[in-house]
Amino acid sequence: MQKFEYVSPTTKEQAVALLGENWGDVEVLAGGTDLLSLMKDYITTPRRVVNLKGIAALSGVRYSASGLRLGALATFDDVLSNTAVRRNYPAIWAAVEGVTSPQIRAMGTVGGDLCQRPRCWYYRAGYGLLAKDETGHALVPDGDNRYHAILGHNSGAYFVNPSSLAPALIALAAKIGVYGPKGARQVDAAEFFRAPGGDGEREYQLSPNEIVTEVLVPAPGGMKNATYEVRQREALDWPLASASVALKLTGRNVGAARIALGHVAPVPWRAGAAESALVGKAVTEQTAAAAAEAALADAKPLSRNAYKVQLARVAVKRAILAAAG
Amino acid sequence: MAEYKWPEADKRVHLGKRISRIDGPEKVAGRAKYAYDINRPGMLFGKIVRSPYAHAKITSIDTSAAERIPGVRAVKIIQGPGTEIQWAGDEIVAIAAVDEGAAEDAARAVKIEYERLPHLVNEQDRSSIPDSALIPTAESVVGDPAKAFSEADVTVEGVYGNEVITHCCLESHGQIAEWTDENNVLLHPSTQSVSSVGGQLAQSLRIPAGNVHVKMDHIGGGFGSKFQIDRWGVECANLSKLAGGKPVKLMLERDAELTVAGVRPSIRARVKVGAKKDGTLTAWESETWGTGGQGGFGTLPVPYVWTGIPNQRKNQTTVKTNTGPARAWRAPNHPQVCLITMAALDDLSAELKMDPLDFFIKNIAMTGVRAKVYEEELLKAAEMIEWKKNWHPRGEGGAGPIKRGLGLSIHTWGGGPHASDCDLTIHPDGAVEVKMGTQDLGTGTRTVLRIVAAETLGLPLDAVKVMIGDNRFPVSGSSGGSTTVGGISSSTRRASTDALNQLLAKVAPDLNAQADQLEAVGGRIQVIGDSSRGMTWKQACAKLGTQPLTVRGKQPGQGTLASSGVGGAQMADVSVDIETGVVKVNKFVAVQDCGLVIDEKTAESQVFGAMIMGVCFSLYEERIMDDRTGRVLNPNMEFYKLAGIGDVGEMKVHFMKGPGYDDRGVIGLGEPPTVSPGAALSNAVANAIGVRVGTLPMTPDRVLAALARKGGSNAKI
């Protein structure tokens, strides 16, 4: 790991003042479960690391009539041990529960989960976010892409967004609180992520000198919600595909639906077509399957990952049934 | 001449009981020191610069910048310009520095230029392999396979395979080496060969064989990959010498461990089998290929176990790839050939519409000398998994997306004893020591030594001190091939018996008896069957005067104490989600013969470990090579997937014991139970979903692809 300066501010104002103008110059440290591996593997080589853990204002999980606030430093364990989350936001709870490593649950944070970097094995081996070899040849399309994107990869980013929390937050219409030199702002979770155009960019809508401070989830207000992850193992592993669903039922029929898929595209994937397919209908095996079909209608699997289309469909169907049930 | 045999069943005090491993507490508490944990005063850290290319010629190496980095103490070129590198990750330059950071910085500062050459890293698609990479083995024919197939009522042909896997030792390979003076080296390796690794190093260093002192208390896994000193071991000692003898710690990083420290060769096979309507097996034909890097892997024993199939035609090809070299992996070749054999026979039984258990038993005579053992074991395993109640014809796994199925397999192994010398010392104060240059791989070697000595001397277990892991102790074999338990228990039984006889001779006059009328039981020496004429162990040992008594016991070869040749049967119960292709193990049972069981508990944990490794390679594990870059894509424990405790299902083990088994003496156990899991689980999945998932690991993509071939309901949800 390259040598770096380590700073531990106690306020967000101090933290932001310590950040850089360009990505990679300064890195923010939360639980460190991802950042440390990135640095050990020389994927990022910051000259300074700014530790957020000394900023008390960024921690905590709080539920009230107006909704849920997850501090950026709230750990997976903090979220899992909160009974209000479990009761009102099963979509969030299930997504967090899927991270089965006790160590990551103890250290990993909400902000870190949203800002963690892609797990594409070419990226992690040093071939860059867009995974190109020294001749500029893109390695993913004709390489081993079994875990890569099946949707939204037109821009040339083939990795999948790794966050399991993000689809749940999108389904629940959460907002992400950001703080920077110009003060605080809020971004819809659905707008927070982006497919980067190269290594100088990131996969989320932050400037290099901004940090995530909190996540605000509206009161459930009768939104029934669920997450279904297709996981191969109980041991710590990435979902092969996941879906988070929030439904408002009017009588037996779906009045409103928000559906987002995880681990299928460079961004958490909002499935508008699936939402429309469901609205106005009662939730049954058939309508859930039809919505799942609609969600994946535009899928463009790569050479080795067509199976993920099926898995994503199953995730959507099962998440809808779980939310309604 | 003393008679060496194991005590009769009714006389056994410790032998065959459930005894916890004696080093368990220190391991659990973190007190046990592995090579990785050892830190020596003034120790330097070693690092290796590796080839990023799978096939390339080194054209130049410039280490000057690396040498200038502060803290760097030694830089050594391992393979110089002109060398042709055959796999990514191969060792090129070794560096030692005062801390890991400086070593890493220096490694990154080495400039190496390569001329890249074309590489081949995957062999699945046989048609794309150039002839130059193929090494065929001569065809082997038994009987008249062509005629047998033409006369068979039923034939099936299938394609089966298992990807390359690694050993994935949780403690990576490596060591700490230091020159204690100009001519002597102290080595703390992670090794399966305490008694021989020092000699290997001495030879490379051109110093006398006895000048390398090897010490190792604990090892974090070897599985067949840690018999050699290895290039990194030799270079570690070289770095130490260059740095004036300072200790150098050089342990492989996880990515290097998974790239260069050993793999199990893949297997790909086209197998055809034929039978008569009544289920009599008549013919076998196989064409197999696979890769283990640049080397070969011997002639595969196919058809596995069913050697008596009367008509056979077998072809085998080894594919040379630019990938890290193969090493012995727990029962070398057996798991692969077991898979292709048992899967083909299971497919044949499905085609015959026979229960595979009935089909196996009907043909069991074709397995040869151990037919009776297999039959008994199959019936026992069937009872444990309630086969007759739970089995259903292939594909009738129930309504709904979750299908349940059962599968079975049988396997064999040798496991005869290796050479072993044991020194047993009885001190005048009654203390007893066992000394041996062996190693405990986590298999329970220490525990077995203590049990055997205590049993023989009529003492409680904690009266025996066990000293191993040092090459200055009597020579004992490498722990490989399931040879250890037979070797070390025989030599210890003999040393203990001889020592006891000498002690009995000393005390006999005091008891007014002949030595051969005495026995050692319950911590006493007494006239056989007469506790009124005896003395305590301590009183007896005091008769030794001032001199301790040390006796060397030698493992004499196979005989009453140890022999070889075992059979085992395993059955698995799985559930498969046919919408996602995710396989879960519900229950997995193993029935194993290993002769006389010395410690039921550590023996059982060997089998559990083997079954867990089996679940790993059946469902999750594979080394993934990238065609274009020639590199391993998953040299980490994130995508090189192993099972967690929640993935292994309920496991049950039964040992075949008593007359016919115990009297064969001790037989090794480490390997046999690793052989069947792939076949048993593959057969269970086929039974559940109605179609064969040909290649292990049975990942969701492979399961869904198999279902799609069947054209079943899964094409869409």
Ligand SMILES: Cc1cc2nc3c(=O)[nH]c(=O)nc-3n(C[C@H](O)[C@H](O)[C@H](O)COP(=O)(O)OP(=O)(O)OC[C@H]3O[C@@H](n4cnc5c(N)ncnc54)[C@H](O)[C@@H]3O)c2cc1C
């Ligand atoms: C084998 C494996 C399996 C895993 N499986 C899953 C899974 O199924 N689902 C899942 O969601 N995750 C999974 N994880 C990832 C894990 O959840 C993340 O490592 C963790 O959430 C990161 O949080 P952290 O606080 O440790 O982040 P850090 O490592 O501290 O930071 C990660 C990144 O986010 C940035 N960052 C952190 N906090 C902030 C902030 N407040 N503002 C701006 N930037 C910030 C850092 O600069 C860094 O780039 C898995 C990890 C592994 C190794």
